[in-house]
Amino acid sequence: MPALSLAPYVVKKPWLMSMLKPLANWYANAAGYRQLGLRxxxxxxxxxxxxxLALKRLPASERYDRIFRIRRATQLSIQHKLLPKNEWTKTEDxxxxxxxxxxQLEAEQKERDALEALSVMKNH
Structure with missing residues (x-):
């Protein structure tokens, strides 16, 4: 069962978005993954x-970049280090x-399941 999300509601309310955006950025920075260069x-x-399947659909360069970021973050974690501040992942990146x-893949699967569940009825 997919998790419920308040994101569509928040996006529709500009005042709520402007109020929660700083909190969201603070939380993302506090999580620590950006200091390791991760997205x-x-x-x-x-x-x-x-x-x-989604990873297979990524362009080769994006797949390579992902693997590089994960391996670098793993190495930094083993060494108990963080990247220099100028190399942290920026919010806009x-x-x-x-x-x-x-x-997209989940939507395709849902459509495939719906098509497979169709039954053909003959009219006499």
């Missing part, structure tokens, strides 16, 4: 079949690149 979609687990593909 939010780098944190999506690769254990799900849909995620694996932390855009979804994998989540849209996952949503």
């Amino acid at each position: 939010a979609d780098d944190l999506i687990s690769e254990e799900d079949e849909t995620v694996l 932390d855009v979804p690149y994998l989540a849209p593909l996952i949503e």
